[in-house]
Amino acid sequence: MTLALTRAARGLALLASLAALAGCTVVAPKTELMDDARPASELISITPRDRAGNVPAAGRFEVRAPYGTLERVTVAQFRDGARRTVPGRISGDGHSWRPAPGGLGLAAKYTVDVVARDTSGHRAVKHSSFTTYVPQHRFIGFFTPEPYTTVGTGMIVSFGFSRPITDRAAVERAIRVTSRPPTEIAAHWFGPSRLDFRPRTYWKPGTQVTLDLRLRDVRGAEGVYGSQWKTVGFTVGRSQVSTVDAAAHTMRVVRAGRPPVTVPITAGGPGSDTYNGKMVISEKHAMTRMNGDTVGFGGEYDISDVPHAMRLTASGTFLHGNYWADPGAFGTLNTSHGCIGLHDVRGGGPATPAGWFYDGSLIGDVVEVVHSDERVVAPDNGLGGWNMPWWQWRSGSALG
Numbered sequence: 001m002t003l004a005l006t007r008a009a010r011g012l013a014l015l016a017s018l019a020a021l022a023g024c025t026v027v028a029p030k031t032e033l034m035d036d037a038r039p040a041s042e043l044i045s046i047t048p049r050d051r052a053g054n055v056p057a058a059g060r061f062e063v064r065a066p067y068g069t070l071e072r073v074t075v076a077q078f079r080d081g082a083r084r085t086v087p088g089r090i091s092g093d094g095h096s097w098r099p100a101p102g103g104l105g106l107a108a109k110y111t112v113d114v115v116a117r118d119t120s121g122h123r124a125v126k127h128s129s130f131t132t133y134v135p136q137h138r139f140i141g142f143f144t145p146e147p148y149t150t151v152g153t154g155m156i157v158s159f160g161f162s163r164p165i166t167d168r169a170a171v172e173r174a175i176r177v178t179s180r181p182p183t184e185i186a187a188h189w190f191g192p193s194r195l196d197f198r199p200r201t202y203w204k205p206g207t208q209v210t211l212d213l214r215l216r217d218v219r220g221a222e223g224v225y226g227s228q229w230k231t232v233g234f235t236v237g238r239s240q241v242s243t244v245d246a247a248a249h250t251m252r253v254v255r256a257g258r259p260p261v262t263v264p265i266t267a268g269g270p271g272s273d274t275y276n277g278k279m280v281i282s283e284k285h286a287m288t289r290m291n292g293d294t295v296g297f298g299g300e301y302d303i304s305d306v307p308h309a310m311r312l313t314a315s316g317t318f319l320h321g322n323y324w325a326d327p328g329a330f331g332t333l334n335t336s337h338g339c340i341g342l343h344d345v346r347g348g349g350p351a352t353p354a355g356w357f358y359d360g361s362l363i364g365d366v367v368e369v370v371h372s373d374e375r376v377v378a379p380d381n382g383l384g385g386w387n388m389p390w391w392q393w394r395s396g397s398a399l400g
Contacts, residue, residue, distance in 0.1 A: 044064075045064040047062050051130065055130055057104050071115045075088060075112050076111045079109070106225055140226070140228055148234060149234050150234070150362065151362055152280070153364065155363070157211065167219050171195070171220050185197055202239070242367045250264060251342075251367075268334055275375065277369060279367050279368070281367065284361070307323065307344050308344060318339045319357075
């Protein structure tokens with residue numbers, strides 16, 4: 001009886017062991033099969049989520065397949081009526097995709113199409129879309145000189161922004177000014193709405209300057225983003241530097257390395273002295289009106305037909321033809337309200353000193369005034385940045 005029971009117990013134990021072994025060999029394959037056969041919703045993960053809206057430009061954007069391998073990721077951007085393929089890269093292990101550096105574009109729709117393969121070789125596909133934040137406010141930069149023009153060697157590239165900029169580093173980083181041949185160029189901010197670029201010394205004649213504006217979707221201030229994306233350029237022409245001696249009533253013109261030419265002038269009279277310092281021709285007008293009311297001189301003058309006028313400062317200093325002064329004043333007296341006058345005739349004569357200088361001058365040419373009783377012109381009054389030492393100019397960059 002005891003022996004029979006012992007044999008029976010041993011048999012039951014053996015059966016239990018076999019059953020346990022059988023259980024292990026069956027359960028493991030079932031668990032592995034469940035991991036492999038994941039639906040697309042589990043195999044492929046896309047961030048931002050499908051149909052998300054108001055996604056920020058710096059928002060996270062990636063595609064993942066943690067339980068499989070990405071085979072193909074196609075991303076398209078739709079903005080301003082145009083379609084653009086968004087470049088990106090699948091990681092070495094095949095588990096993730098990220099776009100190329102640059103962030104998302106604002107006011108755009110994105111579509112994402114993904115093909116992935118699970119560990120059993122089964123393919124899954126997924127489509128998703130989302131839209132990015134649409135800014136209520138945009139800013140643009142108005143710049144000088146005009147694109148594709150030929151300018152003088154003293155040209156300063158100047159940007160005026162349509163809205164005040166608080167994130168100056170981001171905006172400055174998005175604007176590149178380069179030259180061929182290469183030269184050191186630095187930026188300087190004059191308040192929140194103006195950014196100027198210049199080299200250490202005057203440009204070399206023949207230099208090609210390129211402006212790359214990558215301001216689109218760049219945050220300039222809270223809720224304010226840029227909208228420009230363009231490349232333009234200009235050419236530096238021959239050299240011309242003119243030195244006005246207010247005490248001697250003369251202007252010495254050195255043009256393209258030729259012998260200097262000295263012409264008689266009349267500068268600002270007592271109490272209205274012409275600024276000292278380096279100024280740059282920023283506008284040229286064959287004929288213009290000059291009214292004292294616009295520059296703080298009341299009704300002292302209003303001349304509707306000033307010939308051969310070239311702007312030197314934003315505050316109203318011009319170098320221009322003068323037909324109304326006594327011819328004997330040129331070279332002997334300072335009689336103007338701060339401008340520099342050259343002898344001319346009514347309507348502007350090409351053979352007069354004013355006509356000769358006007359016809360041979362470029363926007364970007366330098367006019368330097370010396371020996372005046374007035375202070376040096378401010379660096380932000382027109383294109384007066386040459387009056388600032390290089391170390392100080394560079395310190396005005398937001399990038400350090």
